[in-house]
Amino acid sequence: SQTIHQWPATLVQPVGSPLSLECTVEGTSNPNLYWYRQAAGRGLQLLFYSVGIGQISSEVPQNLSASRPQDRQFILSSKKLLLSDSGFYLCAWSGGLFFGTTQYFGPGTRLLVL
Amino acid sequence: AQKVTQAQTEISVVEKEDVTLDCVYETRDTTYYLFWYKQPPSGELVFLIRRNSFDEQNEISGRYSWNFQKSTSSFNFTITASQVVDSAVYFCALSERTTSGTYKYIFGTGTRLKVLA
Numbered sequence: 001s002q003t004i005h006q007w008p009a010t011l012v013q014p015v016g017s018p019l020s021l022e023c024t025v026e027g028t029s030n031p032n033l034y035w036y037r038q039a040a041g042r043g044l045q046l047l048f049y050s051v052g053i054g055q056i057s058s059e060v061p062q063n064l065s066a067s068r069p070q071d072r073q074f075i076l077s078s079k080k081l082l083l084s085d086s087g088f089y090l091c092a093w094s095g096g097l098f099f100g101t102t103q104y105f106g107p108g109t110r111l112l113v114l
Numbered sequence: 115a116q117k118v119t120q121a122q123t124e125i126s127v128v129e130k131e132d133v134t135l136d137c138v139y140e141t142r143d144t145t146y147y148l149f150w151y152k153q154p155p156s157g158e159l160v161f162l163i164r165r166n167s168f169d170e171q172n173e174i175s176g177r178y179s180w181n182f183q184k185s186t187s188s189f190n191f192t193i194t195a196s197q198v199v200d201s202a203v204y205f206c207a208l209s210e211r212t213t214s215g216t217y218k219y220i221f222g223t224g225t226r227l228k229v230l231a
Contacts (some may be wrong), residue, residue, distance in 0.1 A: 008208075032216060034218075042203065042223065043205070043221050043222060043223040043224050044159075044219075044221045046218055046219070049216065049218060051216050055218075057212070059218070088157055089158075090158075090159065092159075101163075101217075102149065102159060102161055102164050103149075103157040103219060105158055105160075105161075106158070107156070107157065107158045108158060110155045110157070
């Protein structure tokens with residue numbers, strides 16, 4: 001069966017510091033991968049998605065970037081964090097390009113920027 | 115533009131009551147998929163159901179049921195005999211094809227359900 005991991009689970013970082021969040025998927029090949037952010041009490045905002053190694057699509061301009069160095073690894077980064085980057089970050093995967101395919105979510109990372 | 119509206123921000127019910135969570139969507143596509151997810155306090159989104167636009171049959175899974183009505187662009191979710199463990203935020207989502215050929219979800223803003231003992 002497929003499993004999706006995210007780490008760290010919780011992170012407190014000062015403004016201006018760098019960020020690296022990691023997401024890995026087990027039990028599947030060539031998944032579509034997604035990064036979402038959920039601000040406190042708000043809905044989910046799609047940040048990035050990837051259909052393959054090195055292929056990243058950005059949904060909104062922001063202080064963040066994403067990379068996919070391996071088939072089942074998806075990394076969210078920032079060079080300098082802003083207060084507004086605080087939130088709950090969720091990684092998700094789905095199989096194939098079929099648009100009805102279900103997305104499955106990881107446990108998330110809570111980021112607090114002070 | 116594609117859009118998903120969950121007008122109920124928060125609902126409180128007493129245990130064993132039935133509760134319906136509303137979801138209204140807008141799309142230009144003739145073929146699309148709708149989803150419901152549950153987000154318990156732990157934060158992880160749990161997949162509940164997927165429904166395609168050609169299948170308007172209602173679905174029942176235990177205490178959960180879904181009513182899809184294409185004529186009103188609604189995909190409502192009912193919990194029968196609610197339990198405290200049902201307390202969570204529930205999200206409705208619509209699949210949207212992107213210009214690059216893949217797809218993404220458009221999420222509603224969620225409905226927080228509180229079931230009181």
